[in-house]
Amino acid sequence: xxxxxxxxxxxxxxxxxxxxxxxxxxxxxxxxxxxxxxxxxxxxxxxxxxxxxxxxxxxxxxxxxxxxxxxxxxxxxxxxxxxxxxxxxxxxxxxxxxxxxxxxxxxxxxxxxxxxxxxxxxxxxxxxxxxxxxxxxxxxxxxxxxxxxxxxxxxxxxxxxxxxxxxxxxxxxxxxxxxxxxxxxxxxxxxxxxxxxxxxxxxxxxxxxxxxxxxxxxxxxxxxxxxxxxxxxxxxxxxxxxxxxxxxxxxxxxxxxxxxxxxxxxxxxxxxxxxxxxxxxxxxxxxxxxxxxxxxxxxxxxxxxxxxxxxxxxxxxxxxxxxxxxxxxxxxxxxxxxxxxxxxxxxxxxxxxxxxxxxxxxxxxxxxxxxxxxxxxxxxxxxxxxxxxxxxxxxxxxxxxxxxxxxxxxxxxxxxxxxxxxxxxxxxxxxxxxxxxxxxxxxxxxxxxxxxxxxxxxxxxxxxxxxxxxxxxxxxxxxxxxxxxxxxxxxxxxxxxxxxxxxxxxxxxxxxxxxxxxxxxxxxxxxxxxxxxxxxxxxxxxxxxxxxxxxxxxxxxxxxxxxxxxxxxxxxxxxxxxxxxxxxxxxxxxxxxxxxxxxxxxxxxxxxxxxxxxxxxxxxxxxxxxxxxxxxxxxxxxxxxxxxxxxxxxxxxxxxxxxxxxxxxxxxxxxxxxxxxxxxx
Numbered sequence: 285x286x287x288x289x290x291x292x293x294x295x296x297x298x299x300x301x302x303x304x305x306x307x308x309x310x311x312x313x314x315x316x317x318x319x320x321x322x323x324x325x326x327x328x329x330x331x332x333x334x335x336x337x338x339x340x341x342x343x344x345x346x347x348x349x350x351x352x353x354x355x356x357x358x359x360x361x362x363x364x365x366x367x368x369x370x371x372x373x374x375x376x377x378x379x380x381x382x383x384x385x386x387x388x389x390x391x392x393x394x395x396x397x398x399x400x401x402x403x404x405x406x407x408x409x410x411x412x413x414x415x416x417x418x419x420x421x422x423x424x425x426x427x428x429x430x431x432x433x434x435x436x437x438x439x440x441x442x443x444x445x446x447x448x449x450x451x452x453x454x455x456x457x458x459x460x461x462x463x464x465x466x467x468x469x470x471x472x473x474x475x476x477x478x479x480x481x482x483x484x485x486x487x488x489x490x491x492x493x494x495x496x497x498x499x500x501x502x503x504x505x506x507x508x509x510x511x512x513x514x515x516x517x518x519x520x521x522x523x524x525x526x527x528x529x530x531x532x533x534x535x536x537x538x539x540x541x542x543x544x545x546x547x548x549x550x551x552x553x554x555x556x557x558x559x560x561x562x563x564x565x566x567x568x569x570x571x572x573x574x575x576x577x578x579x580x581x582x583x584x585x586x587x588x589x590x591x592x593x594x595x596x597x598x599x600x601x602x603x604x605x606x607x608x609x610x611x612x613x614x615x616x617x618x619x620x621x622x623x624x625x626x627x628x629x630x631x632x633x634x635x636x637x638x639x640x641x642x643x644x645x646x647x648x649x650x651x652x653x654x655x656x657x658x659x660x661x662x663x664x665x666x667x668x669x670x671x672x673x674x675x676x677x678x679x680x681x682x683x684x685x686x687x688x689x690x691x692x693x694x695x696x697x698x699x700x701x702x703x704x705x706x707x708x709x710x711x712x713x714x715x716x717x718x719x720x721x722x723x724x725x726x727x728x729x730x731x732x733x734x735x736x737x738x739x740x741x742x743x744x745x746x747x748x749x750x751x752x753x754x755x756x757x758x759x760x761x762x763x764x765x766x767x768x769x770x771x772x773x774x775x776x777x778x779x780x781x782x783x784x785x786x787x788x789x790x791x792x793x794x795x796x797x798x799x800x801x802x803x804x805x806x807x808x809x810x811x812x813x814x815x816x817x818x819x820x821x822x823x824x825x826x827x828x829x830x831x832x833x834x835x836x837x838x839x840x841x842x843x844x845x846x847x848x849x850x851x852x853x854x855x856x857x858x859x860x861x862x863x864x865x866x867x868x869x870x871x872x873x874x875x876x877x878x879x880x881x882x883x884x885x886x887x888x889x890x891x892x893x894x895x896x897x898x899x900x901x902x903x904x905x906x907x908x909x910x911x912x913x914x915x916x917x918x919x920x921x922x923x924x925x926x927x928x929x930x931x932x933x934x935x936x937x938x939x940x941x942x943x944x945x946x947x948x949x950x951x952x953x954x955x956x957x958x959x960x961x962x963x964x965x
Contacts, residue, residue: 292311292314292315292318293306293307293311293315293359294307294311294312294315294316294319294356294357294359294360295315295318295319295356297352297355300690300691300712300724300726301668301670301678301691301693301726302359302670302711302712302726303670304359304363304670304671304672305669305670305671305672306670307359307360307363307672308372309369309371309372309374309375310375311360312360312372312375312376312378312379313375313378313379315356315360316356316357316360316379316382316383317379317382319352319353319356319357320353320382320383320386322352322353323349323350323352323353323386324386326349327346327349327390327393327396330342330345330346330349330396330399331393331395331396331399336402336406337399337400337402337403337406338403338406338408338409339403339404339406339408339409339412339416339420340408341403342399342400342402342403343400343403343404343419343420343423344416344769346390346396346400346423347419347769347770347771350387350390351713351770351771353383353386355711355712357383358709358711358712359711360372360375360376361376362709362711362728363376363672364376364454365457365702365703365707365730366672366673366695366701366702366730367672367673367701367702368458368461368701368702368703369701373458376454377451377454380450380451380454381447381450381451383450384446384447384450384451385443385446385447387446388430388442388443388446388447389443390430391426391427391429391430391431391432392430392431392432392434392439392442392443394432397427397432397433400423400424400427401424403420404420404421404424414936414937415767415768415769415772415936416768416769418772418935418936418937419769419771419772422570422771422772423771425570429558429566429569429570430442430558431557431558434557434558438557441557442554442557442558445550445553445554445557446554448550449547449550449551449554452543452546452547452550453547453887453888454888455543456533456540456543456547456884456887456888457703457884457888457889458538459533459538459539459540459543459881460532460533460538460540460703460704460881460882460884460888461703461704462533462537462538463532463533463534463538463882464503464504464505464532464704465503465700466538467503467504467528467532468495468501468502468503469501469502469503469521469524469525469528470492470497470498470499470500470501470502471488471499471500471502471521472498472499472500476518476521477500477516478516478517478518479515479516479517479518480511480512480515480516481511481515481636483511483636483639483734483737483743484508484511484512484515485500486737486738486740487507487508487734487735487737488500488501488502488508490737490738491503491508502525504525504528504529504532505698505704505732506698506704506705506732507697507698507732507733507734507735508698509525509529510620512525513525513526513617513620513621514620514621514623514624514635515621515624515636516621517621519611519615519617519618522617522618522621523615523617525617526616526617527617527877529882530616530877530878530879530882531877531878531881532878532881532882533878533881533882534878534881539881540881540882540887541858541878541881543887544857544858544880544881544887545851545856545857547887548563548845548846548849548851548857549851549852551563551846551851551892552846552850552851552852554566561576562576562846562847563576563846563892563893564576564579564580564843564846564847564893565577565847567779567846567892567893567894568893568894570778571778571779571780571781571894571897572778572780572781572900572939572940573780573896573900576843576846576847576893577847579780579839579843579893579896579900580840580843580844580847580848580896582896582899582900583836583839583840583843583896583899584840586832586836586899586956587833587836587840587868589957590829590832590833590836590957590961591833593828593829593961594829594830594832594833596829597827597829597830598830598870600626601614601619601622601623601626601827601830601870602614602870604622604625604626604629605618605622605626608625608626608629609621609622609625613871614870615874616869616874616877619870623827623830627823627826627827630823630826631819631822631823631826632819633816633819633820633822633823635745635746636745637816638745638746638803638812638816638820639734639743639744639745640743640805640806640807641803641804641805641806641811641812642743642744642745642746642748642749642802642803643741643742643743643744643806644696644733644736644741644742644743644744645741646802646803646804646806647744647749647752647802647803648694648752648802649801649802650798650799650801650802650803651752651753651756651802653801653802654792654798654801654918655756655760657918657920657923658918658919658920658923658926659760659764659923659924659926659927659931660683660684660920660923660924660927661681661682661683661684661689661760661763661764662681662682662683662684663679663680663681663682664679664680664682665677665678665679666678666679666680666691671693672695673695673699675695675696675697676693676694676695677693677694678691678692678693679691679692679693679694681763688724689714689724689725689763689764690712690714690724690725690726690727690763691724691725691726692726692727692728692729692759692763693727693728693729694728694729694730695728695729695730695731696730696731696732696733696742696752697731697732697733697734697735697736697742698732698733698735702730702732703884704732704884705731705732705884706729706730706731706732706733706751706754706755707729707730707755708727708728708729708730708755708758708759708762708775708786709727709728709730710725710726710727710762710774710775711726711727711728712724712725712726712727713725713762713765713770713773713774713776714765715767715768715769715770715773716768722766725762725763725765725774727759727762727763729752729755729756729758729759730755731748731751731752731755733748733751733752734748740806741806743806746793746820749793750790750793753789753790753792753793754786754787754789754790755786756786756789757785757786757787757788757789757790758775758782758785758786760785760789760931761774761775761782761785761786761930761931761934762774762775764927764931764932765931765932765933765934766932766933767932767933767934767935767936769936772934772935772936773934773935773936774934775934776934776935777934777935777939778897778935778939779890779891779894779897780894780896780897780900780901780939781897781901781904781935781939781942782897782901783897783898783900783901783902783905784901784904784905784908784930784943785930785931787898787901787902787905788905788908788909788926790905791905791909791912792917794820794821794824795917796817797917797918798917798918799811799812799817825960825961825962828960828961829960829961831960832899832960832961833868834868835898835899836868836899837864837865837867837868837869838883838885838895839895839896839898839899840864840868840896841861841864841865841880841883841895842885842886842891842892842893842894842895842896843893843895843896844860844864845857845860845861845886846892846893847893857880858878858880858881861875861879861880862875862876862877863875865879899956902956903951903953903955903956904943904951906955906956906958906959906960907947907951907952907955907956908926908943908946908947910955911925911946911947925946926946929942929943929945929946930942930946
């Protein structure tokens with residue numbers, strides 16, 4: 285088929301939005317191959333160009349070539365996560381190794397490397413502005429880090445490793461999706477639903493009807509599995525769904541067990557080929573943490589300070605479960621259930637009580653109003669046909685002068701063709717036009733939130749509300765980017781900095797003035813009653829140490845596997861993961877599952893050796909939010925300062941300096957403990 289821009293939607297440059305509605309599996313392989321061919325030709329022209337090398341004709345030109353190529357594959361990559369079909373998966377998997385090989389070869393191209401070095405030593409380099417100078421320096425380091433100075437045989441091995449890792453990571457993600465979709469639990473006796481709220485029952489009934497079966501159908505998607513574990517009184521059924529969830533992708537035909545060790549071994553080999561001790565040192569050299577050992581020290585210090593609070597929480601939970609619920613000993617599938625019952629007993633608060641006050645549309649409207657007040661961003665929905673599913677909506681975003689920043693899609697509810705979790709994807713990152721003006725940004729925010737039920741709108745849990753705000757923070761980081769070099773713009777920042785804009789947004793979901801913007805009963809329009817809000821606030825830090833220890837366990841596991849575990853001679857990574865996670869559990873045997881085979885964040889999601897960044901960034905967000913608390917939750921002064929120092933700046937300056945620019949000082953390491961645990965320990 286033709287792969288011209290006129291016929292292949294993956295090759296369209298203008299205008300936005302991208303025509304997702306026209307992208308088919310048959311477009312993927314020829315479209316990306318056409319984009320690759322163009323990039324190869326442009327790269328050859330760059331290398332062969334006569335005359336003196338400069339930042340403009342070499343480094344900046346290289347960025348243009350790679351950005352155009354990446355733009356061609358991003359929509360296809362997104363669809364693999366959003367509308368995964370055998371056809372689109374096969375097409376994407378066919379061309380992904382070719383795409384990965386192209387990028388692996390860039391830094392291994394000796395002539396291109398000589399051109400980049402010449403540009404770095406040119407007279408123009410000394411006169412570059414601060415941002416372009418930073419880009420030039422980071423580009424030179426990127427070539428060295430990628431193996432530009434290696435011998436030919438080593439370069440060949442680097443390319444092969446990167447291609448194989450890309451393939452294995454995609455296979456890992458597909459296995460998790462397929463194993464999630466392959467499991468279901470259909471209940472036909474209503475007595476088995478004891479304890480479940482009406483929302484969970486209605487959703488399960490709808491899921492059964494969609495499959496043409498009688499009864500109530502439960503799956504391993506979060507809106508199904510979470511309320512079951514939290515509310516279902518049948519302990520044996522909780523055990524069944526918990527064990528299914530924590531053992532996803534652990535058996536044929538969707539078995540990730542062999543892939544875990546293979547991915548770890550290839551990463552270690554690649555890092556050592558490139559001159560680093562391990563994958564964490566390689567990944568974190570350009571991050572705020574700088575090294576795997578420093579990230580591990582952060583985890584260990586915070587673990588030690590959190591553990592006393594956590595031990596008291598667990599002791600209280602075990603006592604409550606034994607004395608009040610007859611659960612002795614407490615088992616992994618009891619934890620969410622016992623926690624919810626203890627919350628009710630201590631605070632007279634059922635998490636389901638607040639759900640009617642969080643209809644999805646109102647949550648979004650309130651979030652958009654908050655963005656307008658704080659950051660000067662106005663959001664307006666626009667009806668477009670360029671969507672991949674009927675539930676998807678499209679919005680335009682404008683700054684306070686009325687200039688359109690760009691657009692974004694929302695896709696909030698689960699379906700079997702969609703991977704789990706929530707995320708923001710930057711599809712197009714705008715930048716300055718050669719003739720003046722600014723290209724618009726395009727992005728998407730995605731989740732697997734509680735869906736609508738019959739004629740009732742989607743009603744969210746408060747945790748889901750936090751997630752919506754979180755992903756919108758990433759979106760603002762993308763849409764508000766004003767960095768003139770795209771490679772340094774938007775969310776293209778160190779992993780331990782990227783979560784600050786997202787996590788800080790969650791704070792407003794706990795503030796009454798912000799909740800007044802959107803938290804109203806879906807039927808009556810009444811705001812959350814004062815007594816209910818008081819109970820929410822009182823329960824905010826309930827079991828907070830346990831949640832923090834959960835995050836610490838995952839960050840520690842990630843770093844242990846990439847720093848201290850030897851994937852070649854160190855034995856079984858599944859056993860190692862159980863040993864590490866067991867140190868963060870009420871009893872070590874709580875970790876006797878295959879959680880790691882479903883841990884897409886580090887094996888397929890870009891957080892390898894970087895999961896620690898969630899808590900690292902949470903320290904930053906707890907501290908940074910204190911400025912809004914002091915100066916006003918809706919105050920434009922700190923809001924504008926946050927745009928100027930963080931949201932618009934991408935990676936144009938060292939993140940530590942950007943934080944100092946916003947706060948006037950270095951981060952307070954105790955801010956997180958004060959907020960989450962109510963003390964400094």
